[in-house]
Amino acid sequence: MSGEVLISGAGVAGMSLAYWLHRQGYGVSVVERAAALRGGLHAVGFRGDALGVLDGMGLLPQMRDHALRMDAITLIDADGKPAGELPVRTVADGLEVLQADVTRLLHSNTADDVRYVFDDSITAIDRDEDGVSVAFARASGRRYDLVIGADGLYSNVRRHVFGPHRDFVRHLGLSGVGFTTANWLGLGREALRYSTPGRSVHLFSARNPDRMIVSLWVATASPHADRLSRDAQERLVRERFAGAGWQVPRLLEAMRLAPDFSFASACQVTMDRWSHGRVVLVGDAAYCAAPTAGAGASQALIGAHVLAARLLESAGDHTAAFPAYERDLRPSITENQSKGAEAAKTFAA
Incomplete structure (x- = not known):
């Protein structure tokens, strides 16, 4: 397959998708609003099918090398005394890795094959049946076969194509x-x-x-x-x-x-549909489950892999690939969002 694809967002979803689409023969560009790779101080988790995706990308050994092997979470009372202990997931259950390490490893895995543009953002998207014209804050406008929003909770692509954040973001x-x-x-x-x-x-x-x-x-x-x-x-x-x-x-x-x-x-992102013509959303931009679900990184990784697989199966026909991608992911996304909402309810208890 061939064609030009623009991905907005150099996070887990965006860079993972860039890897898979480049392997399929697409010319891939990634635009990122930040001036450099985003760090991130929190740990992200990879479990279940996400481990297989990492293995398929050749990144599982490196992620294991950077895993946070925590012994326990000790609960502390107001006097600083231990008041209990929470179990932590073992390496067998999955991986906990600092977000900064995850983004660095994903970038190094794609930097030689993908065009990265930092410190820029999309200002307009004009769609028609044959392609998508995109204007940027800094770079000259270009035309693409597909545009993919992988730009997080406050997705710029989602805002331009689907509507304002208030329609989709649930606190x-x-x-x-x-x-x-x-x-x-x-x-x-x-x-x-x-x-x-x-x-x-x-x-x-x-x-x-x-x-x-x-x-x-x-x-x-x-x-x-x-x-x-x-x-x-x-x-x-x-x-x-x-x-x-x-x-x-x-x-x-x-x-x-x-x-x-x-x-x-x-917050969570809930949408009736994740695609509109030649534009599609992936990761938190489409289906953020909130940090309380503990599934964001795995969802992003799996979502990118499924989207790329459906494009491959359909020989690049987005009218078949995008609905198939959504059908495959909806059940697990619904489950993770339910878990995230329930966990958030316990916060103030």
């Missing part, structure tokens, strides 16, 4: 801050969690024993805070954690000083 009642700080607790292969109704702290150390990764989650009424300034986001978190015990005051001070601060809300 699940919590938002989180992530950053790194000095590992003053001396964490090794264990993680710590401190929770009270409507707020939660999760700490763990990864490759660098001198640093720990901090996640602070708070109850929120909408994803509006995602669009606020950092100062406003920090103020919201401090207000929600007012009066909390244990290490929280020190963590809030570390948040203020962190150069790698990030903020995001737990």
Whole structure:
């Protein structure tokens, strides 16, 4: 097969799909709004069929080399004393890998074959039966045979083709801050969690024993805070954690000083259809299940593989491939979104 494909988003879904489509003979370009590969402080999980996809890409040994082999998650009370323990999934169950390592490995696996354009974004999409004309903020416009939105929860492609975010993004009642700080607790292969109704702290150390990764989650009424300034986001978190015990005051001070601060809300994307003509969505852009489902990376990886497989089977006929891709994935997506919504309900309990 041949043809020119544009993928918006250099994340798990976008770069995985780029790998498979290049192998099928497509000319693949990936446009990414960020100036460089996105890092990401949280761990992402690969399980079930996702492990087979990684193996097919030749990346499973490298992902295993970067796996976070955590011993346990210890629950901490307000006095800093252990109050219980949560089991962690073993390597046999799957892999937990830092998002930064995942994106780096996926990029290195495709960089020689795929055209990557960073620090640019789509500004207009004009579709017809024969192709898709795309305008960019920086580069000159080009025409493609297919355009694929793999650009996350607030997908630019989805907004241009399907409608505003409010029509598809469902807030699940919590938002989180992530950053790194000095590992003053001396964490090794264990993680710590401190929770009270409507707020939660999760700490763990990864490759660098001198640093720990901090996640602070708070109850929120909408994803509006995602669009606020950092100062406003920090103020919201401090207000929600007012009066909390244990290490929280020190963590809030570390948040203020962190150069790698990030903020995001737990949301789901629900859509009646994932394609429109020659444009199709994959990963979080189409069916985000929220972090509470623990399935986002696997969904993205499997979704990209299924979409590429349906295009191969249909000899590139998108009118057959896109509906088949959706039929194959809908059942598992519905199940994962249900799990994510149920898990979010327990947050404020």
